Amino acid sequence: GQQVMQIPQYQHVQEGEDFTTYCNSSTTLSNIQWYKQRPGGHPVFLIQLVKSGEVKKQKRLTFQFGEAKKNSSLHITATQTTDVGTYFCAGPLDSNYQLIWGAGTKLIIKP
Amino acid sequence: DSGVTQTPKHLITATGQRVTLRCSPRSGDLSVYWYQQSLDQGLQFLIQYYNGEERAKGNILERFSAQQFPDLHSELNLSSLELGDSALYFCASSPHPGGGTGELFFGEGSRLTVL
Numbered sequence: 001g002q003q004v005m006q007i008p009q010y011q012h013v014q015e016g017e018d019f020t021t022y023c024n025s026s027t028t029l030s031n032i033q034w035y036k037q038r039p040g041g042h043p044v045f046l047i048q049l050v051k052s053g054e055v056k057k058q059k060r061l062t063f064q065f066g067e068a069k070k071n072s073s074l075h076i077t078a079t080q081t082t083d084v085g086t087y088f089c090a091g092p093l094d095s096n097y098q099l100i101w102g103a104g105t106k107l108i109i110k111p
Numbered sequence: 112d113s114g115v116t117q118t119p120k121h122l123i124t125a126t127g128q129r130v131t132l133r134c135s136p137r138s139g140d141l142s143v144y145w146y147q148q149s150l151d152q153g154l155q156f157l158i159q160y161y162n163g164e165e166r167a168k169g170n171i172l173e174r175f176s177a178q179q180f181p182d183l184h185s186e187l188n189l190s191s192l193e194l195g196d197s198a199l200y201f202c203a204s205s206p207h208p209g210g211g212t213g214e215l216f217f218g219e220g221s222r223l224t225v226l
Contacts, residue, residue, distance in 0.1 A: 030211055042113070042201060043154065045214040088154065092211020098167050099211055103153040 004029075006089055006102030014110050019076040021087050021105035029091035032065050032072040033099065038085040046074075046087075076107075084109055114138065115218035117202050123224045129190040132221045136183055136204030142166070143185040144203040144215060145177055154201070160185055161208045192225045199223075 005024045013019050023032065031050045035043040047056055049065035049072065056063045060077045072091075076083055086106045090099040114137035124130055136143050145157040156169035160179035171177075174192075179185040189196060199222050203215040 033214070035215075042217040042219050043203075043215075044113075044217070048214065090154075092209075094209075094211065097209070097211050098156055098159065098169065099215070101154045101156070106151075 004089060004091060004100045004102045006105055008105055009103065010106045010108060012108045012110050013079050015081060016078050019079050019083070019107050021074050021089075021107075023072045023089035023091075023102045025070045025091060025100070027093060028069045029100075030069075030094050030097075032069075032089055032091040034063060034072075034074055035088045035090065036085050037088065037104070041085070043088060079107065079109060081109055083107055113216040113218065115202055115204050115216050117200075117218035117221050119221055120219065121222045121224075123226060124192060125226055126192055126194060128192050128225075129188065130192065130223065132187040132189070132200050132202075132223075134185045134187070134202030134204075134218060136185070136202075137216050140204035140206050140216070141183065142205045142207060142210075143179055143183070144205075144210070145171075145185070145187050146201040146203065146217075148199040148201060148220075150198070156210075157187070159210055166208060167210055189223070192223075194225050197223055197225045 033048045034046040037043045054065045062075045086104040088104045089102040116135040141162045144159045147155045157171040159167040177187045199220045201220045203217045
């Protein structure tokens with residue numbers, strides 16, 4: 001079946017270091033969405049990318065959607081403690097299909 | 112505050128029992144989704160309703176059922192509970208019929224513990 005692979009599963013960084021998570025789909029996606037789930041919280045929508053090769057920025061966060069619409073990345077510059085949480089990507093094959101979710105990447109700030 | 116309300120927030124019950132989880136979507140949203148998240152795991156899609164009708168089904172066990180009422184609130188019924196059913200159950204809503212269109216608004220979840 002269709003899958004969205006997300007790596008790494010965990011990333012430990014020092015505060016101030018950068019963080020990147022990658023998503024790869026076995027098939028072309030209609031769009032890609034990113035969500036953040038704080039520890040003990042619920043997923044919160046961050047952004048949706050629709051166009052091939054699209055890049056969007058939100059302050060220190062940069063989101064990319066690959067040219068083939070099969071992969072995406074989220075890069076955080078100079079991580080802060082408020083960035084801690086699990087980042088999920090999710091995308092549908094078609095807007096009428098359900099989201100296929102990645103397993104998430106947990107961002108952990110080293111003490 | 113996403114505008115999606117889930118009750119109860121916490122529930123502890125025994126194996127073999129039945130529970131009902133309730134979700135009120137954001138005002139105006141016609142789609143309701145149910146997801147299961149086991150400890151430190153990803154989100155497993157269970158089922159979607161749109162305007163009272165079942166729209167899509169995911170990995171939902173036969174012991175589980177759901178419905179959406181005319182006032183658009185939804186209930187997820189879990190029966191013959193097993194230890195492995197212990198998880199966070201999230202409800203999400205959106206205004207769209209298509210599961211892949213636009214943002215999903217998640218409730219705070221119902222944490223079910225089966226002892």
